[in-house]
Amino acid sequence: MSVKSPSWIAEYLSNDKKVLLVAGALCEQIDFGSKSLLDYASQLAETFGIPVAATGNTVRGFRERGIDTRKAWAAEIINYMQCDEWQDPVIDSRPEVLVFIGYSPMHMKKLVCAVKDAQTVSLGNVYIEEATYSLPDAPLSRWQEELAELVNTSSVPTS
Amino acid sequence: MEDKNIAHIGPIEVNLNEVVRDPRGIEDIVSEVLEEDFIESRYRQFGAWLHMFPDAADIADWDSALLYRYPRLYTYSEDGCSDCELGPCNLSESTGRCGLSLESWQGRMSLRKACRGCASQMEVAHEILDEAIKVWDEGKEVSFGKVMTISDEVPPIGILTGIHVKTLGDLNKVQSYCETQMVKLLWASQAGTGSAAAFEGMAMHAGSVLMAAQAVSEMVKVSCYDFITAADQPLIELDNWPPATTDGGWASIEAEKPTIALLGDNFLPAWNAINYMKENELTDQIEICSIGAAGDDTARFYSRVRVIAPMAKAEKAIRNGVFDVVLATTGCMALDLIGEVKRVDAKLVWVSSQSLGDLEDRTAQPVDEIVDALIGGESAVWLRDVSKAGEVAVKIAQKAKRKGSYILSDDEAIAEATKCQGDCDLCFSSCPNTLPISRAVEQLEKGNWEGFSEVEKGCYFCAKCENSCPSGVKLRDIIVATERKRADTDKFVMRAGRGVLPLTELLQSAFAVAWGNAPGIVVMLGCGNAPQEEIAWIGYELTRRNCIVITAGCGAAEIARYQNPQNKFISQEFVSSVEARAFVNCGSCSATALASTFYMIMNSAGGISHYASMPEIADASFRSGMTLLLWGALTDRMYAIGAAYARLGYKVVVGPASGLEWNRYAMGNRHDRSRWWVYHSEDGSKRETEPAPEHFIVPVETKEEAITMLSRLFMSPSEFRESRATHLDTMIELYQIFYDQLPDDWNLLVRSHLEMPTRHRLKMLKMLREQYGWETGQGRVQKAKNRDGDLMTLEELAACYGMELGVFHSRLHRLLPRAIRDISEP
Secondary structure (H helix, E strand, C coil): CEECCHHHHHHHHHCCCCEEEEECCHHHHCECCCCEHHHHHHHHHHHHCCCEEECCCCHHHHHHCCCCCEECCHHHHHHHCCCCCCCCCCCCCCCCEEEEECCCHHHHHHHHHHCCCCEEEECCCCCCCCCCEECCCCCHHHHHHHHHHHHHCCCCCCC | CCCCCEEEECCEEEEHHHCECCCCCCHHHHHHHHHHHCCHHHHHHHCCCECCCCCHHHHHHHHHHHHHHCCEEECCCCCEECCCCCCCEECCCCCCCCCCCHHHHHHHHHHHHHHHHHHHHHHHHHHHHHHHHHHHCCCCECCCCCCCCHHHHCHHHHHHHCCCCCEHHHHHHHHHHHHHHHHHHHHHHHHCCCCHHHHHHHHHHHHHHHHHHHHHHHHHHHHHHCCCCHHHCCHHHHHHCCCCCEEECHHHCCCCCCEEEEECCCCHHHHHHHHHHHHCCCCCCCEEEEECHHHHHHCCCCCCEEEEECHHHHHHHHHCCCCCEEEEECCCCCCCHHHHHHHCCCEEEEECCCCCCCCCECCCCCHHHHHHHHHCCCCEEEECCHHHHHHHHHHHHHHCCCCCCCCCCHHHHHHHHHCCCCCCCHHHHHCCCCCCHHHHHHHHHCCCCHHHHHHHHHCCCCCHHHHHCCCCCCHHHHHHHHHHHCHHHCCEEECCCCCCCCHHHHHCCHHHHHCCCCCCEEEEECCCCCCHHHHHHHHHHHHHCCCEEEECCHHHHHHHCCECCCCCEHHHHCECCCCCCEEEECCCHHHHHHHCHHHHHHHHHHCCCCCCCHHHHHHHHHCCCEEEEEECCCCHHHHHHHHHHHHCCCEEEEECHHHHHCCEEEECCCCCHHHCEEEECCCCCEEECCCCCCEEEEECCCHHHHHHHHHHHCCCCCCCHHHHHHHHHHHHHHHHHHHCCCCCCHHHHCCCHHHCCHHHHHHHHHHHHHHHCCEEECCEEEEEECCCCCEECHHHHHHHCCCCCCCCEECCHHHCCHHHHHHCCC
8 A cells, every 4th residue: 555654654553543563473583683573573562552463483572572462373363353253362352453563575465465444554674565554665774774763753643 | 677776785775866966877886886885884874975076066065064164364465357358357346247256256266276286287197197098008907006995995086086996997087087177177267256165165176186186196106107005015014114215315316427307297207217227227327316296206116216306496406416317297386497407517308298498399209319419419308208208318317428516616606695785685575485695695795604504495496586686696506506515414314105095004093093192193295495494393393292294295305304313314213104103105296195095094983985975074084183284385286285185174284485375264263153063963953162173274484383283273072082181282282382371262172171181280270260260179170161151060061062072073964864864954
């Protein structure tokens, strides 16, 4: 759908919406040197108060960073979105926005395509056209800068 | 005159029109199945309905039952259809011109993918069968080896078509049926206007048809070409048969000798090449290497083959510059074989009914003329004669003289890396396996190969990185140079494929499976595009946890490379007979049909015929811990195979990258109680059950998720206490090892404290009391809480939730006993 800047996404996530962060296996595998993708994902969850669906093997890493969460499965989260009743333990009611981080571009595309009746945000380093909002194409260094900008932006919306 | 429409099951007279939709022209086939493979007591209790040579619609009720509980989840990004002249139609806004909805169109795409996967191997089955008939004629008897009964003989063929195959002529009927079905399914995949569920049923049917064609190939191989078969071995020897003496890896090749690489699905050129070598006493002088199915097959008739690479890595293997000749046939994927052989001065002998590039068909030319042309400078030849191709390949190998190394030197590789302009990371972003390529390039610029050492292990040469590189860095050449660095230590041993799983052997595993020694049965397949260390780790972890692990195809060798801390390979550590803690290799890609036949145990366990009774067999299989893991499902063929296994009652797990590439899954929702029920066999009522097995076709991301998800899918209602205890124990253990928690909603799977793993029992009882409101004490459940929140005794719970132990139940009303069908409504 559209490319958005980190600050725009920060403001969007600060609005009164039910948001779920869906964090994938790459969060553990991508290391920017000073920080890992999991560090940024954890900060994102903390800064914006977003519950985390820790897919792949990320749940332990989130807990080590002080994020209280449960093991989740990416495909199950998407599958639950198809159903009327929402009973997943990670979040108490159906999310309106799913934020994806830590998936390869191909996986990201498939996941967002499968989501029905909710908005999606892709926080990878490749623009995902099918997401409602997405960070732009970026090399790893600029992606890190964008993530830093995102998590460091205050949660209070600018007037 | 005997009425051909009447058969006899014991003393019972059966009218064929009451058991088959249309018996005309096949009365003798139907009668044979009824009279030789049906048990009187089973028929009296259940009756029979045989889908002889079925269309997809003949098995649609079973397909629908599965897809009802496990609704489809599609991940397509496209929403328009341009399949016909009346389009294109934007399906996100309305139905198409033909009435097709977006979801139905997605189902049609799923069918189309399955058909593509089916076609590739079906062509090879036809060619192999055709050649066999020309050599031996249709009257030649066929079998898989010494078998006990008709039930044992042809499960992948009989379960679908109903025919008891005895001759090549019978196989020809099967192949003809398969090809007819392909035409129908292909047409539906282009212009069908059914529902999404109907298309998914047809996709499963395409998989079933593929497996029947695979079984045709396998039967020809054993009957006509003396492939080794487990059916001919004494049962007592199967735990170490075939012996783990098939060599693999680059270091297994005697590099000073000329080398022929076998590639593709059709083993016949390889067969002829090796026979020519034997006749001319050349077996000590020429090395035979294997890439993909043709090589896997070769190991079953020639012990000196070296297993080198899966088909997915064929181009990578060729670029290593070791092979003098590549003897290739069509396979599961399209490759730039001519381009790759030219780079390394190898010679390609292409054997197929299809052309390759601009190659001319030289079948009519004399052998020596062809050989001279290639030795004289041409790179490739196309032949349509398997015998001639074999001789040509050997003669070229004897004469080929190649320049030496075709690999980048260290300096050249570093110079390539230095071309990188840095900081775009497009190589990393485009890699399907998200390998850290850009980081590896950065390291190599400084002379450090460590990064590429990791990249190389996960690379299957798709070229996306190279194609995306704005600096034109020859990444794949660097990767091959990296592979060469470890070539001297790349050596492993494995077992050749053994073919079938004989019924006598399966019976010995019954106690392991039903009474919980083995957590589950896992058929493991893979194309080789997933990192090899991952599939090998999974194979090892499952086997050492007592699972029965059965494999076939390219994934078999990938798993076989696993070496334990004592330096034993997996084939050396574990037994090879079908029992707990076993690792069994059935053979090449076409043997995936044979790997699926664990369901034969239902014949002995439930008296179910193996002929034209897929719903009965699959319904029973679904109640057992039978699973399929696809780790690296690169090809459309794997999609069709996954669908076929799912239809047979296997629960399918797919990963890692391939998992989410598939565009279609079928997953359960444990919270939706309306879908978790079965028909109780005592009165035909619908009984709510626990949400198990939870999914039907599900993608996962990591190897840890793979084995944890499998542990969740081993469970089913009505399993015995020991099985449930083993399954709970395995699932809890894996969740705790990898995720430091218990599985969510584990309470839904508790039927009794007797099934709680001893080491977790007190903790589980405490949690049931404190978190779920059960009454527990003195180490037992006093009262359980059902999903409506009512407290009740365990006996009361068993009467309204889940199935009583070992009690028959079904997902299809018509599979219930006759007496129960008569008194209940579907």
